[in-house]
Amino acid sequence: MSKPDIARLQTIVGPEHVKHDPADLYVYGSDSSVHRAMPDAVVRPGKVEEVQELLRYANESRIPVVPRGSGSGMCGQVVPIQGGIVLDTKRMNRILEINLADVYCRVEPGVIDDDLNKALKPHGVFYPATPASSRIATIGGEIANNASGVRSVKYGATRESVLGMKVVLADGSLVTLGARTRVEASGYQLERLFVGSEGTLGVLVEATLSFVRIPKYRAMGMVLFDSLDDAGEAIAAVMGKGVALSMLELVDSVAIRAVNTAMDLGLPEVDAILLVEADGMVKEAVEYEVEAARELCEKHGGKLTQLSYDPAERARIFLGRKKLFPALSKFSDTMVSTALADDMAVPYSRMAETARKIHEIAERNGVVMTAYGHCGSGCMHTKILMDTASSESWEGAQRAVAEIYEYVRSVGGTTSAEHGIGISKADAFKREKADSLDLMRAVKRAFDPNNILNPQKLFDAPRGWLTATDLRYVASR
Amino acid sequence: MELPRLRKWEHQLNACIRCGYCYEHCPLYKSTRWESDAPRAKLVLLFGLLNGQVEPTQSVTRRLFECFNCKRCEAVCSSGVPFTEILMDVRQDLRDAGLDLDGVTSLNAADGGCAKCLACVRVCKHEARTVGADQCVVVDKVKCVGCGACVEVCPRLTVQLATAHGVSSSDLAREMGSFLGSRPEGEPRAIIFCCNWSSYPGILNSRYEEAEPKDHKILVNMCAGRLPPQLLMHAFERGSWGVLVSGCPEEECEHDGNLRARQTVQSLQVVMGQIGLDPRRVHFVEVPRGSPGTLEGAIESFMVQLRELGAPGV
Numbered sequence: 001m002s003k004p005d006i007a008r009l010q011t012i013v014g015p016e017h018v019k020h021d022p023a024d025l026y027v028y029g030s031d032s033s034v035h036r037a038m039p040d041a042v043v044r045p046g047k048v049e050e051v052q053e054l055l056r057y058a059n060e061s062r063i064p065v066v067p068r069g070s071g072s073g074m075c076g077q078v079v080p081i082q083g084g085i086v087l088d089t090k091r092m093n094r095i096l097e098i099n100l101a102d103v104y105c106r107v108e109p110g111v112i113d114d115d116l117n118k119a120l121k122p123h124g125v126f127y128p129a130t131p132a133s134s135r136i137a138t139i140g141g142e143i144a145n146n147a148s149g150v151r152s153v154k155y156g157a158t159r160e161s162v163l164g165m166k167v168v169l170a171d172g173s174l175v176t177l178g179a180r181t182r183v184e185a186s187g188y189q190l191e192r193l194f195v196g197s198e199g200t201l202g203v204l205v206e207a208t209l210s211f212v213r214i215p216k217y218r219a220m221g222m223v224l225f226d227s228l229d230d231a232g233e234a235i236a237a238v239m240g241k242g243v244a245l246s247m248l249e250l251v252d253s254v255a256i257r258a259v260n261t262a263m264d265l266g267l268p269e270v271d272a273i274l275l276v277e278a279d280g281m282v283k284e285a286v287e288y289e290v291e292a293a294r295e296l297c298e299k300h301g302g303k304l305t306q307l308s309y310d311p312a313e314r315a316r317i318f319l320g321r322k323k324l325f326p327a328l329s330k331f332s333d334t335m336v337s338t339a340l341a342d343d344m345a346v347p348y349s350r351m352a353e354t355a356r357k358i359h360e361i362a363e364r365n366g367v368v369m370t371a372y373g374h375c376g377s378g379c380m381h382t383k384i385l386m387d388t389a390s391s392e393s394w395e396g397a398q399r400a401v402a403e404i405y406e407y408v409r410s411v412g413g414t415t416s417a418e419h420g421i422g423i424s425k426a427d428a429f430k431r432e433k434a435d436s437l438d439l440m441r442a443v444k445r446a447f448d449p450n451n452i453l454n455p456q457k458l459f460d461a462p463r464g465w466l467t468a469t470d471l472r473y474v475a476s477r
Numbered sequence: 478m479e480l481p482r483l484r485k486w487e488h489q490l491n492a493c494i495r496c497g498y499c500y501e502h503c504p505l506y507k508s509t510r511w512e513s514d515a516p517r518a519k520l521v522l523l524f525g526l527l528n529g530q531v532e533p534t535q536s537v538t539r540r541l542f543e544c545f546n547c548k549r550c551e552a553v554c555s556s557g558v559p560f561t562e563i564l565m566d567v568r569q570d571l572r573d574a575g576l577d578l579d580g581v582t583s584l585n586a587a588d589g590g591c592a593k594c595l596a597c598v599r600v601c602k603h604e605a606r607t608v609g610a611d612q613c614v615v616v617d618k619v620k621c622v623g624c625g626a627c628v629e630v631c632p633r634l635t636v637q638l639a640t641a642h643g644v645s646s647s648d649l650a651r652e653m654g655s656f657l658g659s660r661p662e663g664e665p666r667a668i669i670f671c672c673n674w675s676s677y678p679g680i681l682n683s684r685y686e687e688a689e690p691k692d693h694k695i696l697v698n699m700c701a702g703r704l705p706p707q708l709l710m711h712a713f714e715r716g717s718w719g720v721l722v723s724g725c726p727e728e729e730c731e732h733d734g735n736l737r738a739r740q741t742v743q744s745l746q747v748v749m750g751q752i753g754l755d756p757r758r759v760h761f762v763e764v765p766r767g768s769p770g771t772l773e774g775a776i777e778s779f780m781v782q783l784r785e786l787g788a789p790g791v
Contacts, residue, residue, distance in 0.1 A: 019511065019513065021536050022531070022534070022536070023531065023534065023536045024511070024513040026521065026522065026530065027512060027513040027518040027521050027522065028512065028513065031495065032495045042513075044510075044511075070500065071495075071497060072496060088512070090512075090682065091510070093682055093683045093684055094683070094685070094686070095683055095685040097687070098685075107683075110682070110683070111682075112682045115682060115683035115685075116683065119683075119685045119688060133497070133498075135498060135501055136497050136498060136501055325494075325496075325555055326556065326557070329492055329494055329555055329556035330492075330556065330557050336491045336494075336556075337492075337494055337556075339494070389487075389491070470530075472524070
């Protein structure tokens with residue numbers, strides 16, 4: 001691969017939109033993952049034509065191009081493992097159209113999720129595939145990773161909201177994929193292929209997204225369980241009976257202790273908590289779903305408490321779950337929270353077993369892990385808490401990650417529910433998708449024959465995440 | 478290079494989970510929209526300095542002296558990283574190594590002109606300005622937090638911020654003029670000055686041109702105490718129906734800027750009464766940190782009042 005000619009980049013996007021100072025390059029070499037690598041330049045195109053020209057140049061000169069949103073990915077998706085050009089999309093940040101009659105909106109890739117929802121709110125609608133990082137996450141990044149969040153149980157992931165898109169391919173050509181209609185029957189649905197492709201197939205320059213009505217009523221409550229197994233059975237019962245919840249979150253005992261220790265929120269110290277939420281336009285319909293969930297949870301030993309329709313009260317109930325992520329970061333003075341093995345999905349009937357297995361594996365390997373997540377979607381979040389200055393901890397983490405994914409695969413689960421693969425989950429991904437990797441490579445070659453677009457990610461990432469790149473931590477012993 | 482003060486923060490640099498939630502609150506990032514100016518980037522650079530992957534070049538040093546010390550990033554930090562404390566320590570390390578740079582710290586103009594009135598020394602709450610042996614004002618670049626209070630009190634305009642990042646009086650005047658000039662004839666319009674420490678809302682990093690044009694413009698001015706009365710008056714000269722100034726509640730301001738802002742607004746109200754403008758057209762509101770609803774409510778009732786008052790007659 002070649003190095004970019006800075007003067008050429010400056011001609012394409014303007015000198016003020018190119019960075020090549022080592023300080024900038026160092027910053028743009030990392031994201032929210034454990035990985036780090038140096039790009040050769042960062043560019044900020046402002047329009048489609050500039051993206052096309054950049055890619056034409058990069059393709060002719062065989063220079064890697066790594067599209068980047070806000071760099072909040074947790075698996076190294078935007079870490080420029082082979083150097084090259086980081087293409088920062090944040091200048092392409094226009095909401096182009098909100099079409100209420102036809103129920104779609106068109107946006108550029110750098111639009112922030114929360115900003116889109118602010119623009120949609122006055123019309124009584126919202127874009128639902130919102131991840132927890134919606135305050136900074138770009139729509140382009142969400143599409144590249146098929147992001148989702150706490151309400152995916154009802155509204156699905158990003159893929160469910162993407163109707164169409166415009167994409168610049170590796171050779172600089174612009175293609176329009178999908179449609180603006182709710183349904184489209186014929187041909188390969190290439191727009192769906194791009195969702196979750198992590199910037200390896202093209203650079204998204206416009207997305208057409210659907211939206212849904214903001215529900216008039218929302219009810220949330222907390223179901224307490226003395227046994228994690230009972231909570232697991234309740235999850236399977238609720239989902240198996242088709243109860244239409246808008247949120248079903250699991251918080252295990254380690255997570256409860258972490259939140260109470262770090263923030264003194266006074267969560268009940270039980271073995272597991274399920275947060276349940278239902279929403280809708282009619283109160284009776286919401287009540288119906290909540291009652292159905294309550295009945296099934298009680299059958300499995302759960303006790304529904306603090307049920308409320310009041311927004312402030314709901315926010316208070318959700319606070320423990322919301323603060324879990326920061327609480328884990330403050331768990332100990334010697335350990336830090338690392339984004340590893342962080343978002344697998346397993347069948348509903350295996351949620352409790354998975355949580356137990358995670359604790360068992362963590363203990364065996366000398367790290368601390370917790371289990372929480374959007375169990376209504378089968379998504380289990382974890383974080384590995386460890387002493388990042390200790391090489392033994394890293395070895396333990398490496399073993400724990402491998403064992404967890406081995407288990408997830410053995411129960412019919414999948415490597416990533418919503419954060420993506422990037423570099424750190426590629427080993428597990430490649431094992432899980434072993435019989436379709438050649439197909440994926442063929443697709444990649446068809447779109448990007450010179451392999452300039454975000455190379456060495458997903459199926460093409462180096463073997464062994466621990467040594468794939470430099471790590472972002474100070475490892476002093 | 479030895480960085481003894483920074484070294485003690487190694488655990489905190491590791492503990493930053495690099496979620497990036499600090500972006501939306503950082504005035505520097507709002508100004509440049511480059512990730513490398515956001516707080517997360519500074520922590521990344523500090524990490525690089527510690528482990529020898531980053532050289533302490535002028536470019537790196539400048540970035541570490543560019544922070545308005547508003548601490549909004551700390552308030553939202555997922556990992557509770559004491560960002561400004563770490564930054565102060567590394568600045569001292571860099572200064573000890575002879576590498577301090579201007580950043581956003583306040584300076585005295587190189588060509589002199591200082592009246593030696595010491596107004597800037599008196600107004601500085603951070604003990605960053607002292608009188609040197611030759612009676613010249615000396616700026617401590619480590620202690621200076623770039624609040625800009627000294628800039629506004631200097632009678633000879635000798636004091637400047639090395640880099641204003643869109644919050645100097647001339648920047649604000651330009652933004653103000655551009656908004657006020659864009660409003661249709663006869664339509665209400667007002668300027669809302671927001672203190673970055675307390676009330677400035679989170680970032681809106683997207684553009685939506687079809688959105689209904691607002692009847693007010695929010696301008697971040699960093700500390701409310703920096704607002705000169707001329708700038709507020711200038712809003713009326715450019716056709717504004719009113720000016721709302723928001724600042725920290727009493728006892729909460731780190732620079733005593735809220736007291737100065739309140740005095741500025743009160744003086745202006747007197748002047749406005751004298752020249753036939755309703756004094757209610759300029760108003761000071763206290764907005765505690767982390768309560769955007771208070772600001773929204775204040776703006777709404779201010780705009781209702783301005784509509785009742787109608788266009789200013791003078």
